[in-house]
Amino acid sequence: MIHSPTTRAGCARTCARPEEDPIPTLRFGVNYTPRHGWFHSWHDFDPAHAREDLAQIAGLGLDHVRVFHLWPLLQPNRTLIRTAAVDQLAQLVDLAAEAGLDVLVDGVQGHLSSFDFYPEWTRSWHHRNVFTDPEAVAAQAELMRTLGRALAGRPNLIGLQLGNELNNLVEHNPVTADEVDHYLDTLLAATREHLPADRLATHSAYDAAWYGDDHPFTPEASAHKGDLTTVHPWVFSGDCARRYGPRSPQVQHLAEYGTELATAYAVDPARPVWVQETGAPEPHIPAADAPEFARATVRNAAGCANLWGVTWWCSHDVDRSLADYPELEYTLGLFDSAGRAKPIAEALAATVAELRAQPPSPAPRETALVLDCTPGTRSVSGPGGAYFEEWMRMRTEGARPAVVLAARADDGEYLAARGIKDVVRLP
Template sequence: MIDPDRPAFGVNYVPREQWWNAWLDFDELSIVDDLAAIAALGCDHIRIQCLWPVFQPSPTSVSATAMSRLTVLLDRAHDAGLEVWVTVLNGFLSGWVFRPPWMPRGNLFTDPLAVSAAKTMVGAVAELVGTHPAGAGIDLGNEPNMLVGFEPQQVTEADLDGWARTLIGSVRSAAPNVPVVLGADHQPWTTSEVGFSRALLANEPDITTVHAWPYFSGFIGHFGEDNDLAWSIGAYLAQVAAAHQTTPRPIWIQEIGIAPEWVTDVSIEHATERLLRNALSVPAVTAVTWWASHDIHRHHGGFADLEYDLGLIDVNNKIKPTGHRFAEVIADLRTTPRPPLPTATVRLTPHSPANLDFATQWSKSWSPTQPPQITI
């Protein structure tokens, strides 16, 4: 994850049988088959998701059953040759919102009970990850900034930053050698919506992460799917994040993917290849993790339609054409020399979001082999 000459490639694992309700209806044999298919793609790591209410049914304890099942998953991933990043405090995932039942009204980011519970949870998982050979690191939560709109009280940037600093400290206290990251979505970088500060995201976790979705970011609609710039979102957000770093550090494109319904003029395979190659055009990018490993079975109702077909592997555990293209491209990128440093620069006004207007300015110097560097 931290060596620019050896980029890491993986997937966000979605169990094909039960989505992440697999923690409740646990099927080890199905998981073993899933992980074998992921390894066959050439992946070296997976990112997995805990469900907060399942893992922490009370604010003062962590479920022994859920932790045991997490250990089994780590064991089976190790058998498959995969490292595992564990995302812990998930209140937002695949478009669903989760809230621990013991915190029906309090603010998850500031209420003393919620913060104490979160420290207990991340500490317990960090201790396990830190002692397991497959444990790669801890992600505090999947896009926790998305929960701001669901909180019963107002949440500020300072609240979010304070929450993140507290929990980063808890991970480092429980497992000093375990890297810790924070998986926010694109909005703190590109909008003025309340979120974590860009300075915190860029500088306080051990690796800077970005979630680079061509549709949710607006890049497909803004540039058009026939334009290579539609598939430059990984390179763009990596450059935005790098510009906010006070000291250079690795950048992990933690989520990137494409839904079939987003394209009509280009193939999913083409979009997949361009997203991957453009992302690796930024020298600071040391890891890319695709969303997702598997499709979600249609008999699990309630998800938005786009969520069902994001996988590289289908619900029968067969690699899709998109998965084959993914495997071919990452194999090639592993042997391709990393790109040179960019020669063009584009200045972002301090404290301004890197919105689509700025992306247009950046795009004027776009090169798929040397995207322009963003400075502040």
């Protein structure tokens, strides 16, 4: 059975939602990492292998996958987009439909699992800043238009995302916050051109966007641009799991916290938030603790009224025959590299089934902790920061605190729209 994206995506484009009308059925999925050859499998795409992987994913009761092609293979020259590569991607979307899975497609990869993938026309003697060079930006926009044209008619398409954690590329492509805004606006507009209105156009960033002092990808860019907000709350950000322990409340409530933080930065109090990446990387989360981490993470996030869904990272372990990955990348899958379901897969599947059988209906968070920071002090809201630790203290003691920005802490109409009755400030 295909879970139609129409209702889910449509709610993301709604500007206001009555308090008594919660976001429809939560979505639960996984980021698809091919078992055979990792993303290098795009060099010799094998539909039989993909069909096998997708059947395993669907067998867990998940309803969608997020998929990634490689930018150099899609667009090896600035003015050449390979039809064969686009057709491969469309075929993968169709194979997912056969398995009963909806699909979000990321366009510009970009960054995947510690590797960066650039077309040669952006590198070496031909170096172009991918965020600021007008011709490079125009080429990426054309790639997103092309993907939109190719995929818009697929009924199981959730939407298109600009790429995976593009802010990982800033080290080699210096950019300002204003330039990031122009880049995102340009690509999102191009992405939207050929998509039906009920499909999503989104972008993603890793946690530096929320916690990194003066990082050029800002919380506002994540929370204002695109049809919903995506968050990637990783337990290694700010050394969270090592700082507090793998079984700590700080770790088990991290995705919930990220969702509430994203809600605070949104203009629309009802803007949906998608926990688009979260996972159990060893040794930060030992294998023995991974099932409980998955259960707690998903259940706690489901207590957020604006949650769109949770997409686990990732489907399959990286095979150890492939070299030079950070150790944690080899163990992140729900399935091992032989295709066997791991205990974390069983825990996630059971938790999803329970939440579908008895869907949560979160009450408003009546107390909010005020976040007062500047772009240069954003780290206060990350692991180790005073704000983060106070929010977690309140949560551990049984409260369900919302996050509210200092600029809106006295806005009665806004607070009422979120159901907030009391605001408290850091001690």
